[in-house]
Amino acid sequence: MTRLAALVALLVSWELASRARWVDPFLLPAPSAVGSVLYELARTGHVWVHFRVTVWEAVAGLVLGTAVGAVLGLASATFRPLAEVVEPAMALLNAVPRVILAPLFVIWLGIGVASKVALSFLLVMVVMFFATYTGVREVDPRLVERVRTLGGGRRDVVREVYVPSVSAWVASGLKVAVGFAFTGAVVGEFVASSQGLGYLLSFAQSTYNAALTLALIALVVAVILLLFWGFGRLERWWLRWKPEYRRRRRQPVPVPAGRLPEPAEQL
Amino acid sequence: MRALQVCGLGVRYGQHRVLEEVDLELAEGEFVGLVGPSGCGKSTLLRCAAGLLRPDRGQVTVFGRPIAGPSPEVGILFQDDALLPWRTARENVALPLRLRGLSGREARQEAEVWLRRVGLEGYGDHYPAELSGGMRKRVALAQVLAAQPRLLLMDEPFASVDAIVRHLLEVDLLRFVTEAGIAVLLVTHDLEEAISLSDRVMVMSAGPAARIVGVHAVPFRRPRDPVAVRAEPGFGPLVEAVWRALRAEVARMGWELTA
Numbered sequence: 001m002t003r004l005a006a007l008v009a010l011l012v013s014w015e016l017a018s019r020a021r022w023v024d025p026f027l028l029p030a031p032s033a034v035g036s037v038l039y040e041l042a043r044t045g046h047v048w049v050h051f052r053v054t055v056w057e058a059v060a061g062l063v064l065g066t067a068v069g070a071v072l073g074l075a076s077a078t079f080r081p082l083a084e085v086v087e088p089a090m091a092l093l094n095a096v097p098r099v100i101l102a103p104l105f106v107i108w109l110g111i112g113v114a115s116k117v118a119l120s121f122l123l124v125m126v127v128m129f130f131a132t133y134t135g136v137r138e139v140d141p142r143l144v145e146r147v148r149t150l151g152g153g154r155r156d157v158v159r160e161v162y163v164p165s166v167s168a169w170v171a172s173g174l175k176v177a178v179g180f181a182f183t184g185a186v187v188g189e190f191v192a193s194s195q196g197l198g199y200l201l202s203f204a205q206s207t208y209n210a211a212l213t214l215a216l217i218a219l220v221v222a223v224i225l226l227l228f229w230g231f232g233r234l235e236r237w238w239l240r241w242k243p244e245y246r247r248r249r250r251q252p253v254p255v256p257a258g259r260l261p262e263p264a265e266q267l
Numbered sequence: 268m269r270a271l272q273v274c275g276l277g278v279r280y281g282q283h284r285v286l287e288e289v290d291l292e293l294a295e296g297e298f299v300g301l302v303g304p305s306g307c308g309k310s311t312l313l314r315c316a317a318g319l320l321r322p323d324r325g326q327v328t329v330f331g332r333p334i335a336g337p338s339p340e341v342g343i344l345f346q347d348d349a350l351l352p353w354r355t356a357r358e359n360v361a362l363p364l365r366l367r368g369l370s371g372r373e374a375r376q377e378a379e380v381w382l383r384r385v386g387l388e389g390y391g392d393h394y395p396a397e398l399s400g401g402m403r404k405r406v407a408l409a410q411v412l413a414a415q416p417r418l419l420l421m422d423e424p425f426a427s428v429d430a431i432v433r434h435l436l437e438v439d440l441l442r443f444v445t446e447a448g449i450a451v452l453l454v455t456h457d458l459e460e461a462i463s464l465s466d467r468v469m470v471m472s473a474g475p476a477a478r479i480v481g482v483h484a485v486p487f488r489r490p491r492d493p494v495a496v497r498a499e500p501g502f503g504p505l506v507e508a509v510w511r512a513l514r515a516e517v518a519r520m521g522w523e524l525t526a
Contacts, residue, residue, distance in 0.1 A: 142349035145319060150363040150414055151339040160362065164353040241353040243396035 029211040037215040047200070047219070054197040055223070057113055057185035061120020062177060068121070069128025070170065076129075077136035087133070093126050099183070102191045111192040120184030124177045131173025135166035168242075171235045178227045186220060268331050270295045270418045270450035271316055277324035278311050285311050287476035289325070291469060293418070296448040298441075298489070300461030302509065303471030304517045309454040312471075313422050316452065317343050329418060339367070342416030342449075344407060346423040350395040356382060356406045357391030363414035381409040385439060401432035408436065412443055419444060419451045426456075437464060437493045445489045458509050462502065463493040468509055473516045481512045 011031050017023050018030035025033070041047035072090075076083035101122065105115040143161045152160065189198025197216055204212035236245050269292050276289040285308040293299050303309050314320040315327055318334045318341070327334045329341060337343075350359045360378035365371065382391055385405040395403055404425060411419065425433045441464055444451050455461050461468045462485055470481040483505065487496050496502060 140349070142345075142347055143351060146349040146351075147362070147366075149317060149319070149337040149341070149343045150410070151337070151366040152362075156366055160351060160354075164351070168353075241355075241394040241396065 026208075027210055029214065033211050034214045034218065037211045038218065041215060041219075047197075050196050050200050051219070053113065053195045054116075054182070054185050054189065054220075057116040057188070057196065058120055058181040060113075060117045061184050062124050062181035064117070065121040065124025065181070066128045066174070066177065069125040070132045072125075073129045073132025074136060074166075077133050083133075086129075090126055090129050090133075093122070094130065098123050098126065099187045102188055105188065106192045111194060116185045116188035116193070116196065116198075119188040120181045123180035123184040127177045127180060128170070128173050131169045132166055135169030136162065138169070139165045168239055171238050175228065175231045175235060178231055179224055182220065182224050182227075268295065269293060269328070270297065270330060271452060272328045273312070273316065273325065274327075275325035276312070276315060276322050276327065278308070278315065278320070278322050284476045286315075286322075286478075288478055291479055293450045293452060295330075295417070296450055297467070298444065298451045298465045299453070300465035300468040301452060301454045301471060302456065302458055302461050302468060302513055303477065304473045304513070304520055305456065307471050307473050307516075308477040309471055310422050313420050313452065313454055317341060317420050339414065340417045342411040342414055342419045344411050344419065344421045344424040346426050350403060350406055350410070352395050355392050355394055356387065356398065359395070359406055360409045360413050363410060367414070378409075378413060381413045382406075384412075384443075385409045401428045401436070404428055404432075404436055405439075408440065408443075412447075415447075417449060419449050421451065422454045423456065424453075425460075433460075434494050440464070441493050442490065458506055458513070459497060460493075462505055462509065463496050470509060470512045470516065473519045480516065481509075483509050483512075 014028075015030045015032060018025050018028060018033075072086055076086045099119065102115075102119050105118045109115040109118055139162055143165075144157050147157050147160050185196065186198040186201070189196035190202050193199040193202075197220055201213060201216050204210075204216060239245050271291070271293040273289055273291045276286055277284070278286040289312060291299075301309055301312070311320065315322045316329070316334070318327075318336045318338060329338060334341075350356075351362070354362065357375055357378045360381050361369075361371070361374035364374035364377055369377070379388075379391060382388060385408055387402060387405055387409070390398065390402065395406070398406065404427075408424075425436050428436065437460065443449070451464075453461065453464060458468075462483075465485050466489070468483045468485060469479050470483070472478050472480045485505065486501055487499060
């Protein structure tokens with residue numbers, strides 16, 4: 001509630017500052033001006049073509065990156081020699097800003113959708129690789145032992161311990177990956193493209209159209225926030241057993257009276 | 268037939284000899300307490316008996332069969348309650364039943380019965396993180412007992428719970444294993460706990476190359492109340508006797524002991 005009030009206050013003062021010409025509306029247009037650009041974009045339907053392209057690229061990168069990252073992560077965690085090759089490569093990719101590869105993808109794959117999917121894929125893949133790789137390695141050996149001593153075989157151990165344990169890591173990885181998927185798509189378009197929100201942004205920048213730039217930024221932020229919220233909900237449900245996602249109504253648990261023997265029984 | 272027979276057991280980690288020439292026997296339905304200085308290899312011995320660790324020398328047989336890995340006849344309760352955090356209390360207790368081939372519904376029904384037996388009726392839908400330490404212990408106990416073992420191996424099972432809850436758990440445990448005729452090997456630091464629950468108490472020597480150095484018969488018959496038994500006249504002298512044996516071993520580890 002406080003945050004909402006602060007946001008409203010910021011927007012109002014921004015609007016006033018812009019109208020009173022304390023700031024140059026050419027550099028920082030008022031929220032109402034940005035809003036009307038957004039409205040125009042939506043009304044003419046012109047933006048939807050670009051919007052669809054970007055979302056498509058991001059989703060394709062997310063799905064492919066998650067699949068490949070997860071498979072590589074699982075394979076590396078179970079097969080030592082593979083890890084020795086793959087893990088340092090992933091660590092390197094993780095350490096450098098991966099978007100520097102964007103120009104290379106344009107040369108290799110052209111200015112079409114493929115180079116954006118590739119960049120998005122790369123960003124997501126590294127995150128998901130580490131999520132699954134660490135997920136498998138961080139499995140609690142006590143739980144494995146527990147299932148084994150209760151009569152479980154290999155498959156039971158995988159089903160009861162590995163799958164839930166790794167999926168917890170994957171769930172948190174996915175939330176990060178969604179943002180990365182869009183970063184990859186938009187940055188890729190920014191470098192070279194003929195359509196997409198990144199292309200529109202680049203166009204707005206080259207024509208010094210601050211209102212359009214802000215409107216597009218708002219649009220991308222809104223989409224990512226929506227996806228964040230969605231994945232956050234999914235994560236909360238999936239990891240409902242975790243104390244931090246504990247359902248409120250369950251919080252204080254009274255200790256039941258227990259099985260104290262009757263005094264007569266005791267003596 | 269012996270519930271557990273350990274013959275000439277030897278375990279080493281690299282150059283370090285942990286256990287050497289350990290012999291011990293548990294009759295069917297017998298409750299044996301095992302005490303020893305910390306780090307002497309009690310837990311290692313227990314892991315060998317559980318089939319989780321392959322000894323370098325000697326033999327472990329459970330109900331007449333050489334052990335080669337975890338067996339459904341052997342239940343294990345260690346200090347850390349390793350309940351599956353993503354499963355509710357009921358599902359955790361149902362797990363060994365499902366692993367034995369019961370359908371999900373049957374397993375959940377029987378799990379509910381076990382939860383009631385350990386005083387956790389109505390807590391079946393709670394996740395382990397929603398339960399107190401003592402309650403988690405009870406779930407773990409129900410889980411192990413639901414698997415219907417004939418031999419129960421316990422390593423400081425109640426070390427992390429407070430004294431009151433601990434007494435309640437001891438009362439429950441002793442009643443269950445006495446009724447079901449389960450043999451128990453209990454590793455503990457707590458002499459009084461060992462004596463109040465066991466039929467015999469064994470003392471292990473200080474490591475390295477730890478062995479069993481003394482066996483004390485406990486004269487109190489079961490069923491008995493492990494809390495009330497502490498008031499029996501023979502209890503104090505027995506604690507004293509076991510303590511003396513243990514103290515000799517602790518002294519070997521370099522502790523300066525006075526009086």
